[in-house]
Amino acid sequence: MDGLTVKTPDGAVQVKAKNLTDPACAEAVDWVFVATKTYDAQGAASWFPALCKKNAPVAVFQNGVEHRERFAPYLNPELILP
Numbered sequence: 001m002d003g004l005t006v007k008t009p010d011g012a013v014q015v016k017a018k019n020l021t022d023p024a025c026a027e028a029v030d031w032v033f034v035a036t037k038t039y040d041a042q043g044a045a046s047w048f049p050a051l052c053k054k055n056a057p058v059a060v061f062q063n064g065v066e067h068r069e070r071f072a073p074y075l076n077p078e079l080i081l082p
Contacts, residue, residue, distance in 0.1 A: 021081055026050035032058040038070065045074035 004015040020026055023046045032051050036044050051059065052075065059060035059081045060067040 003078055006080040016071045023050060028053035030054075032056050033061065034058060034071070038062055038064055041070045041074070047069075048074055052079065055079060 004017045005080050006013045006015055017057050026047055027050060055078050057079050058075055059069060068077055068080045
């Protein structure tokens with residue numbers, strides 16, 4: 001992926017995005033977006049130590065409810081945005 005453009009009320013923001021398959025290659029980011037099936041929260045958790053080193057907020061995109069509770073074992077609940 002060459003990049004990502006996010007349109008906001010204040011204008012377009014260019015995001016430098018990378019596609020990684022190994023959590024060991026991840027670096028700290030400003031925001032984390034999680035889009036997994038409900039049962040794969042634990043699998044996603046292996047990425048959080050590297051990505052969230054600077055207390056990045058984590059937006060969870062899943063059907064259903066209780067996202068904060070599902071990810072609380074792996075993250076500071078105050079950083080989770082369901």
